[in-house]
Amino acid sequence: MEDIYNYTLEELTKFCQAADYPRFLAQQVFNWIYRRRLEDFILMTNVSKDARKFLEDNFFFPRLKSLKKEESSDGTVKFLFGLSDGAAIESVYIPERERFTLCLSTQVGCKYACKFCASGRDGFQRNLAASEIINQYLSVSKDLNSKVTNIVFMGIGEPLDNLPNLIKAIQIFLEPKGLGFGKNKICVSTSGIIPGIREFAAASLGVKLSVSLHAAEDGTRTKIMPVNKKYPLKELIAVVKEFSLGQKRSVMFEYALIKGFNDSLRDAAALGKLIKGFDAKVNLINCNSSFEGFEPSPDEAIVEFTQELKKRGIFYFLRKSRGGDINAACGQLKAKFEKPNQGFRST
Numbered sequence: 461m462e463d464i465y466n467y468t469l470e471e472l473t474k475f476c477q478a479a480d481y482p483r484f485l486a487q488q489v490f491n492w493i494y495r496r497r498l499e500d501f502i503l504m505t506n507v508s509k510d511a512r513k514f515l516e517d518n519f520f521f522p523r524l525k526s527l528k529k530e531e532s533s534d535g536t537v538k539f540l541f542g543l544s545d546g547a548a549i550e551s552v553y554i555p556e557r558e559r560f561t562l563c564l565s566t567q568v569g570c571k572y573a574c575k576f577c578a579s580g581r582d583g584f585q586r587n588l589a590a591s592e593i594i595n596q597y598l599s600v601s602k603d604l605n606s607k608v609t610n611i612v613f614m615g616i617g618e619p620l621d622n623l624p625n626l627i628k629a630i631q632i633f634l635e636p637k638g639l640g641f642g643k644n645k646i647c648v649s650t651s652g653i654i655p656g657i658r659e660f661a662a663a664s665l666g667v668k669l670s671v672s673l674h675a676a677e678d679g680t681r682t683k684i685m686p687v688n689k690k691y692p693l694k695e696l697i698a699v700v701k702e703f704s705l706g707q708k709r710s711v712m713f714e715y716a717l718i719k720g721f722n723d724s725l726r727d728a729a730a731l732g733k734l735i736k737g738f739d740a741k742v743n744l745i746n747c748n749s750s751f752e753g754f755e756p757s758p759d760e761a762i763v764e765f766t767q768e769l770k771k772r773g774i775f776y777f778l779r780k781s782r783g784g785d786i787n788a789a790c791g792q793l794k795a796k797f798e799k800p801n802q803g804f805r806s807t
């Protein structure tokens with residue numbers, strides 16, 4: 461038996477055609493499962509009885525087990541889902557005016573061990589299947605009975621380390637006959653895996669890329685993101701620039717402000733210098749809790765930092781940290797569920 465959410469429309473069409481069913485059968489199925497959210501082939505009334513039996517004999521609808529759900533006073537909702545092998549992952553729903561963003565996990569655990577992230581601490585367990593990525597979206601929208609306008613791959617795991625399944629999941633999200641998300645509504649966030657960015661660009665999905673920077677100098681960045689040793693800033697920025705030019709897309713750099721660590725005027729100047737000269741924006745966010753000595757940046761430092769960016773012509777957003785009362789950053793709910801500890805941010 462096959463997991464139906466692991467199939468793109470093209471793959472399902474091929475599967476059905478190989479059994480002598482017409483190509484429109486797959487389109488009917490996509491319409492039922494992704495638009496009308498049906499989880500039973502027998503109830504697909506415009507599908508012939510014979511085809512329904514064929515689908516039932518070959519496919520199943522997987523389930524995610526809801527282990528925990530926490531709701532913040534700002535509307536952010538964090539879900540902890542159990543997988544069929546007993547592993548757990550998180551998804552976070554973030555409503556903000558007309559934008560309803562869902563942050564998805566792509567792996568169980570993570571091998572990159574960023575100092576500020578709870579997900580990296582227990583190491584990497586496995587990649588998620590495309591179905592497990594899609595099912596986070598289906599389960600959250602069903603539970604909340606609410607729309608999701610934007611998808612960000614910024615939950616547990618490094619998305620570009622799980623590229624084949626990530627690409628397949630994005631194709632399913634983009635499929636006009638199914639979920640029908642626009643390319644502008646999907647963003648993949650990476651800790652800066654250079655070969656992954658190249659491969660991701662080659663897949664030409666047209667979706668957005670964001671890079672977790674958090675420091676503009678190698679020494680500082682390596683202290684909190686060990687991945688920087690392997691993929692240092694000069695090479696990383698060069699490949700991001702290539703991505704931006706090739707895909708004709710602006711790239712977002714994530715920068716969590718940490719008191720006394722990366723929030724000085726000098727840091728802002730280094731950041732301005734590093735990303736000058738191509739279509740890039742900076743997403744500044746103040747870290748939302750203290751973790752191993754990291755503290756949120758004071759208001760005065762943030763004002764000076766942003767003034768310096770402005771002076772250098774760098775476009776930035778200053779975002780509020782969301783869901784602070786429910787541990788809404790990557791890996792925190794899972795960590796809390798297993799043992800009480802904290803982190804503040806993911807890629």
Ligand code: SF4
Nearest residue numbers: 570574577580617807
């Ligand atoms: S921030 Fe992202 S890349 Fe870093 S450890 Fe956490 S999940 Fe992995």
